[in-house]
Amino acid sequence: MKKSKITVLLVFVLFAGNVFAQNVIKEFFIKTDDRKDEANYLQCTPEDGVLVFHTTIPGLDFVIKNAPDRLKNKKPEFDATRNRYVLCVQKTDPEKDLLGTSKYQISITCNNFKDTLLMVENVNPGNAQHFRISPKDKAEITVLGDSLPLQGATVQVNLKDGNGQRIRSFDLKSNDKGFCEITIPDNAQSADLIIRHTNYDDVISINNVKPGADRQSVNLTRRKALEKKFHFGIGGGVNLSSQISDSWLYEEDKTLYTGFSAGLLCEYKFGKVVSFQSGLLFARKGATGKAYTSDRYSDTQTGNNISDVLVKNTMVLDYLELPLNLVFNIPVGDYTDLFIGAGYYFAYGINGKLKFEPSKNGYSFDDEEENVFSGKNKFLNPFDQGINCMLGIRIAQGGFIRASYEWSLDNIADSRGEGMATFKNNCLYLQLGFYF
Numbered sequence: 001m002k003k004s005k006i007t008v009l010l011v012f013v014l015f016a017g018n019v020f021a022q023n024v025i026k027e028f029f030i031k032t033d034d035r036k037d038e039a040n041y042l043q044c045t046p047e048d049g050v051l052v053f054h055t056t057i058p059g060l061d062f063v064i065k066n067a068p069d070r071l072k073n074k075k076p077e078f079d080a081t082r083n084r085y086v087l088c089v090q091k092t093d094p095e096k097d098l099l100g101t102s103k104y105q106i107s108i109t110c111n112n113f114k115d116t117l118l119m120v121e122n123v124n125p126g127n128a129q130h131f132r133i134s135p136k137d138k139a140e141i142t143v144l145g146d147s148l149p150l151q152g153a154t155v156q157v158n159l160k161d162g163n164g165q166r167i168r169s170f171d172l173k174s175n176d177k178g179f180c181e182i183t184i185p186d187n188a189q190s191a192d193l194i195i196r197h198t199n200y201d202d203v204i205s206i207n208n209v210k211p212g213a214d215r216q217s218v219n220l221t222r223r224k225a226l227e228k229k230f231h232f233g234i235g236g237g238v239n240l241s242s243q244i245s246d247s248w249l250y251e252e253d254k255t256l257y258t259g260f261s262a263g264l265l266c267e268y269k270f271g272k273v274v275s276f277q278s279g280l281l282f283a284r285k286g287a288t289g290k291a292y293t294s295d296r297y298s299d300t301q302t303g304n305n306i307s308d309v310l311v312k313n314t315m316v317l318d319y320l321e322l323p324l325n326l327v328f329n330i331p332v333g334d335y336t337d338l339f340i341g342a343g344y345y346f347a348y349g350i351n352g353k354l355k356f357e358p359s360k361n362g363y364s365f366d367d368e369e370e371n372v373f374s375g376k377n378k379f380l381n382p383f384d385q386g387i388n389c390m391l392g393i394r395i396a397q398g399g400f401i402r403a404s405y406e407w408s409l410d411n412i413a414d415s416r417g418e419g420m421a422t423f424k425n426n427c428l429y430l431q432l433g434f435y436f
Contacts, residue, residue: 027114027116027136029134030118030132032131033130033132033215034130046126050127051088051106051123051131052086053130053132056181057135059078060109060110060133062085062106064104083177105118105120106119113135134212134215136211136212137184137211139182140215141155142174143174143195143217144217145199145221150174150178150197151175151177152197155171155194156170156196160191191208192205192209200220200222201331204218233264233279234262234264234265234434235281235433236262237431237432238260239284239427239430241257241287241428243315243423243426244422245423254288254289255287256287259285259286259316260283261283263279263282263321264280264281267435274326275326278324281323282319282321283318283427286314289312290311315354316352316353317372318349318350319349320347320350321347323344323388325390326342336393338391338392339393341390343388344387346383348384349384379414381410381414383410383412384408384412385408387407388405389404398435400433400434401431402429405427406429410424
């Protein structure tokens with residue numbers, strides 16, 4: 001008989017414990033939210049004051065304790081799309097409250113939650129006040145990407161006890177509004193969070209997040225615009241070039257020539273650090289100098305040969321170039337990479353001109369020879385090749401600025417013209433560009 005009573009008592013205790021466990025009374029945290037109006041509240045009239053309660057808890061009931069019977073108010077429905085309730089309220093006593101300002105005591109109830117009373121003041125027609133409701137065992141975080149809600153961010157939650165020791169870890173994902181709700185159980189005092197996203201290099205840590213704390217917001221900005229293995233870009237800028245030459249064209253006052261470059265770029269990334277860059281560029285190179293004319297030049301007015309007249313000349317050389325570079329990318333900040341590279345280039349001259357001043361010391365003569373890469377005036381070979389190096393800065397969104405230098409390894413002088421045995425191009429590039 002005693003054994004039977006003990007068994008019944010044990011079953012009753014287990015049943016009661018199970019029922020109690022399923023009906024644990026929780027509490028709310030209710031905090032004001034300083035967000036701006038997200039949309040028009042069509043269910044309210046211009047004369048209504050608007051109270052917006054942001055929460056993920058369905059089944060909440062709102063009762064205005066001190067509202068007169070004439071206050072027209074429909075029970076708000078839970079907007080699962082925006083995770084909110086919208087409560088439309090009117091003036092408590094319009095005959096006395098000329099400014100339209102009212103105070104309300106709002107009771108918020110829900111199954112398995114302790115009733116909570118909220119006092120709301122300064123309810124003005126046409127204006128909205130925002131509140132956030134969350135259980136006391138919850139913490140909330142909003143993840144943004146470039147200041148916009150970011151879906152699919154990974155929030156690593158490391159629960160800690162009162163001594164700061166880790167209890168366990170788990171991962172959560174932010175929803176389409178960037179929102180993530182974190183449950184911190186009774187055996188944990190706080191949580192350390194690590195937030196990351198596959199499209200961003202940022203890794204943000206938040207320590208000692210406690211249940212019921214104000215919602216925190218993080219913004220990821222270091223976008224992995226260059227994370228794709230292969231991508232294209234554009235670039236261009238100015239360049240300063242000169243030639244190593246023994247030509248009579250540069251007997252005096254040899255100076256740098258200012259040209260430009262522009263073209264298409266491509267890059268293949270082997271990883272976060274090493275990449276291979278190439279492209280197809282148009283580059284205008286050249287040099288200027290002064291030289292004494294030879295008797296091959298004639299006075300266009302008299303037809304007589306002229307020589308030993310010092311004239312200024314300009315060499316303009318247009319190339320199509322194919323660079324081949326190995327590049328190392330080094331992070332130097334949250335949003336910036338330093339890159340350094342070196343490699344080889346191939347070039348082909350598509351057009352070249354040698355220009356002279358049209359008149360000097362009373363003489364006039366032909367002011368241009370065209371094309372120095374081919375035909376009767378050829379004195380340069382069109383093919384060129386050499387080595388180059390580069391140094392630049394790239395931001396996370398894809399833009400870059402770089403400086404590079406080319407040394408020609410080919411002597412492109414043609415023995416048929418202009419009395420030269422050596423002609424090599426050197427060029428300094430300053431470029432801006434963007435990788436998509």
